[in-house]
Amino acid sequence: MTATTPAARQGATGHIQRSATPDDQPSASLDRPQSIAAPLMEIRDLVVSIGEHQVVAIRELDIPAGRRVALIGESGAGKTVAALSLLDLQPRVARVTGSVRLEGLELIGMPDRQLNRIRGSEVGVVLQDPASALNPVMKVGRQIDEALRMHHRTSRRERRERVLELMEQVQLPDPERLRRRFPHQLSGGQRQRVMIAIAIACRPRLLIADEPSSALDVNVQAEILDLLVRLSDEQGMSLLLISHNLGVVRSMCDDVAVLYGGQLMERGPSRVVVDQPRHRYTQALIKANPDQLADSPVERTLTHPLWPIPGETPSVGQFPSGCHFRDRCTHALDPCADELPITRTVETRTFSCWNPAPAAEPEANVEETAG
Ligand code: SF4
Numbered sequence: 001m002t003a004t005t006p007a008a009r010q011g012a013t014g015h016i017q018r019s020a021t022p023d024d025q026p027s028a029s030l031d032r033p034q035s036i037a038a039p040l041m042e043i044r045d046l047v048v049s050i051g052e053h054q055v056v057a058i059r060e061l062d063i064p065a066g067r068r069v070a071l072i073g074e075s076g077a078g079k080t081v082a083a084l085s086l087l088d089l090q091p092r093v094a095r096v097t098g099s100v101r102l103e104g105l106e107l108i109g110m111p112d113r114q115l116n117r118i119r120g121s122e123v124g125v126v127l128q129d130p131a132s133a134l135n136p137v138m139k140v141g142r143q144i145d146e147a148l149r150m151h152h153r154t155s156r157r158e159r160r161e162r163v164l165e166l167m168e169q170v171q172l173p174d175p176e177r178l179r180r181r182f183p184h185q186l187s188g189g190q191r192q193r194v195m196i197a198i199a200i201a202c203r204p205r206l207l208i209a210d211e212p213s214s215a216l217d218v219n220v221q222a223e224i225l226d227l228l229v230r231l232s233d234e235q236g237m238s239l240l241l242i243s244h245n246l247g248v249v250r251s252m253c254d255d256v257a258v259l260y261g262g263q264l265m266e267r268g269p270s271r272v273v274v275d276q277p278r279h280r281y282t283q284a285l286i287k288a289n290p291d292q293l294a295d296s297p298v299e300r301t302l303t304h305p306l307w308p309i310p311g312e313t314p315s316v317g318q319f320p321s322g323c324h325f326r327d328r329c330t331h332a333l334d335p336c337a338d339e340l341p342i343t344r345t346v347e348t349r350t351f352s353c354w355n356p357a358p359a360a361e362p363e364a365n366v367e368e369t370a371g
Pocket of ligand 1: 323324330331332352353
């Protein structure tokens with residue numbers, strides 16, 4: 001396996017095409033080589049528990065170097081908790097076990113001081129709401145400067161130049177003037193650009209973006225997502241995008257992992273999973289949100305205008321035994337109640353379902369693992 005180099009990714013950038021998309025989707029469509037890259041981050045048997053309840057249980061997920069991976073699911077699926085737990089940023093009441101390796105370095109159980117060096121320098125984080133993430137009483141230029149100062153010993157003049165360079169990189173207008181402003185003096189989109197500048201200040205290998213556009217006006221959402229695509233391409237930076245929007249994920253990310261009730265339902269290349277889902281939850285999610293896939297080939301196969309998923313996502317501790325989706329699944333069989341589904345890997349896609357949607361083509365290279 002070979003890692004995708006920044007140079008190779010710049011080559012891939014040439015394949016990105018512009019097309020008309022809904023307002024909240026990035027205008028860059030994903031059309032680049034789907035080669036297998038070496039994992040930058042390897043997640044194994046990650047369990048996040050609150051009290052006696054498991055809120056996340058992910059057996060295996062890789063984030064390859066230089067690729068964009070989405071974690072998708074409804075509210076309450078455990079996406080944010082799972083992503084934050086990678087850097088030990090989950091709520092204090094939660095306990096994390098398992099293994100998260102960044103280029104072979106184990107992060108779970110790492111002393112805080114060592115982990116602090118990795119947060120920000122190797123892995124950047126962009127949260128959903130920039131208004132609450134930024135310091136309201138500190139000028140934004142100073143906040144970007146703080147991120148640089150924390151990880152690099154450079155002169156004040158060098159840092160000032162880098163702050164202006166970062167503000168230009170995230171397309172903030174008139175950086176010299178804007179750096180002297182407080183967060184409340186900026187628009188929501190500008191605040192999120194400042195957050196992104198802080199997150200990429202030390203050129204991290206991985207950027208975790210938790211619903212980075214959902215708190216913004218619709219017309220700004222696509223701009224922010226486009227910016228993340230461009231930065232990940234230019235810097236060869238991996239991206240873990242938390243999203244609930246199938247259209248965004250399909251057009252923007254190489255790979256997708258579908259989460260429900262903290263369980264990983266299906267994962268694989270985003271166009272394979274979204275265009276031909278095998279897991280019944282992925283299938284239900286797509287049928288319930290046809291508007292998100294307008295202009296994609298999937299939309300033409302959705303003959304029903306809206307097919308809501310029955311019931312509601314249970315709260316923590318209320319999920320049924322066996323498959324967590326069982327009470328809402330219209331394809332459930334007897335074994336779904338008793339045991340975790342067998343995990344099947346077919347080519348590049350993995351799914352855990354006792355009664356999956358039929359394969360579009362005869363299956364080859366099938367591997368099965370007990371649930
Ligand atoms: S394992 Fe059973 S309940 Fe779960 S999604 Fe598949 S068919 Fe439905």
